[in-house]
Amino acid sequence: MKPAILLALSLGAISATSAARADILITPSFIINIEEECAVEYRVCGKVSYTGTSKKTGQAIVLRGKTVEGKCDENSFCEFEGYIFRNGTTVYRVSSEGKLTVSQGAKTLVEEKGVWQ
16 A cells, blocks of 8 residues: 555545545656545545656656555455556556556566655
């Protein structure tokens, strides 16, 4: 789970009825804003937006995607892995650890580690 969500949950800052949550990932080449449009009580969210802005050119791309979960334990708690977004044949993955991977088929176009803000 992203550090901002953990902090907000521990402080009670986000209510179960909140409409959106946002986090920013800073990589060497991009500023990525991720916004989930699902209430906190939903572990899986199919309404996630990605706005990626190039630090070099200032150009931005806006995509829609969803959360990705990994293995679940016996209590049905599933590990949050990150997000996935698609733009035609290009796939954008943002991991919970802050890794951005952009690929087309088997070809990796971008792979950068960032820091969540």
